[in-house]
Amino acid sequence: MSISRVRFSIIFLIFFSMSVQAADTTAATAIVGGTVVDLEGKAPIENAVILVEGERIAAIGAAGSVGIPDGAERVDAKGTWLIPGLMNMHVHLGLILPGKMAAELANESEAALALRMAVAARESLLAGVTTIRLTGDKAHADLALMRAINKGQAYGPRIFSSGEALTITAGHGSKKDGTNYDGPDELVKAARTQISAGARWIKILISGGIATQGGGLANALMTPEEIHAVIDAAHRFGAKVTAHSGSPVATDIAIDVGLDCVEHGYFLDRPTLRKMKEHGTWLVPTIVVSQPATEPFFKKIGSPPWYLERRNSAGKAHWKALQMAIEEGVNIALGTDQLPHEPNDGTTATAREAQYYMEAGMTPLQALRSATIEPARMLEAQDEIGSLETGKYADIVAVDKDPTQDIKALRNILLVMKGGKVYRNNL
Numbered sequence: 001m002s003i004s005r006v007r008f009s010i011i012f013l014i015f016f017s018m019s020v021q022a023a024d025t026t027a028a029t030a031i032v033g034g035t036v037v038d039l040e041g042k043a044p045i046e047n048a049v050i051l052v053e054g055e056r057i058a059a060i061g062a063a064g065s066v067g068i069p070d071g072a073e074r075v076d077a078k079g080t081w082l083i084p085g086l087m088n089m090h091v092h093l094g095l096i097l098p099g100k101m102a103a104e105l106a107n108e109s110e111a112a113l114a115l116r117m118a119v120a121a122r123e124s125l126l127a128g129v130t131t132i133r134l135t136g137d138k139a140h141a142d143l144a145l146m147r148a149i150n151k152g153q154a155y156g157p158r159i160f161s162s163g164e165a166l167t168i169t170a171g172h173g174s175k176k177d178g179t180n181y182d183g184p185d186e187l188v189k190a191a192r193t194q195i196s197a198g199a200r201w202i203k204i205l206i207s208g209g210i211a212t213q214g215g216g217l218a219n220a221l222m223t224p225e226e227i228h229a230v231i232d233a234a235h236r237f238g239a240k241v242t243a244h245s246g247s248p249v250a251t252d253i254a255i256d257v258g259l260d261c262v263e264h265g266y267f268l269d270r271p272t273l274r275k276m277k278e279h280g281t282w283l284v285p286t287i288v289v290s291q292p293a294t295e296p297f298f299k300k301i302g303s304p305p306w307y308l309e310r311r312n313s314a315g316k317a318h319w320k321a322l323q324m325a326i327e328e329g330v331n332i333a334l335g336t337d338q339l340p341h342e343p344n345d346g347t348t349a350t351a352r353e354a355q356y357y358m359e360a361g362m363t364p365l366q367a368l369r370s371a372t373i374e375p376a377r378m379l380e381a382q383d384e385i386g387s388l389e390t391g392k393y394a395d396i397v398a399v400d401k402d403p404t405q406d407i408k409a410l411r412n413i414l415l416v417m418k419g420g421k422v423y424r425n426n427l
């Protein structure tokens, strides 16, 4: 074969394989007959057609107004309500809690951890959660998994990660192996290390927490100098910073220096919540961890008495803080601090968290937004995900009731599509 013929064959092969791929990614799917919920509170689109081409929504509207190409695959969603894929903004895919669970996983290798996390990611997606933010996992297995999912090598939600959480010696989440960071210099270096590994958020732990003995839940453990230095360093790289905080004092200090988000907020008071509202600081409540519905979970994992005592000590204040945050109109994005699909009260932790928001004072629509468009806004990804609109990723979930009437509709997920691909279909 002459060189030019070889070259031609190679070019032909490249062209051929590209055209096959292109045909594949533009394969159309039409979800027909469902009711598309409007997140702005306007009337829903009944008997709708959502035309999906490749990974994105190509058109959306009432039947008859959207042409369905010949050969498009049809998904009959009659009798269902269609909403954006759910988002959970406080997840540790490799979560280990004190007690029996920690004992069983004490010698887990990093390879085993990565596999356990991959399984959890898959289960999360099947539970209707198409985007998660990871708020601290080990060994950068989270970032490896994020890349594998992005390449289509593993199934799971879209991942936004903070890499490893930055802990101080003796503080909440502090590591016995000594990889804690004390003083502004160490924290700045640690933040930059996470960013260079691929983290888009930095997670700091500025107050005590439930899962670590020592240091009150409401105590401000990180110094103002440390908080300032780490937030400043992250922002210079365009990374956002979220803080585990149960403390009004610590939160107050961190908001002044530009903190983007507060996790839990167990003991937040009204003045601090007002300040969060003023600054646009986000709250990810993880209310499910401190409330009664989660008791069977803690029993199942064999939580020790000291842990349950710390948890119970926070429950009432945590609930009050959530109610006040809703009253004050603080930006709230749903997060659970449990695996998104963890069984909870006959549904998943994600659905139960949303239900708690409604019980604490949100309208069903507000609760639905906290699980969809609000997290997208927090991630600054609202042009790509978070609502069902032409041009956005086709991350779509079907439920059997109208969630704007009752958020308990999220308890029963019937269809999960992410990036135009159906991962679960119980229709």
Ligand SMILES: [Zn+2]
Pocket (backbone or CB within 6 Å): 090, 092, 135, 337
């Ligand atoms: Zn957490």
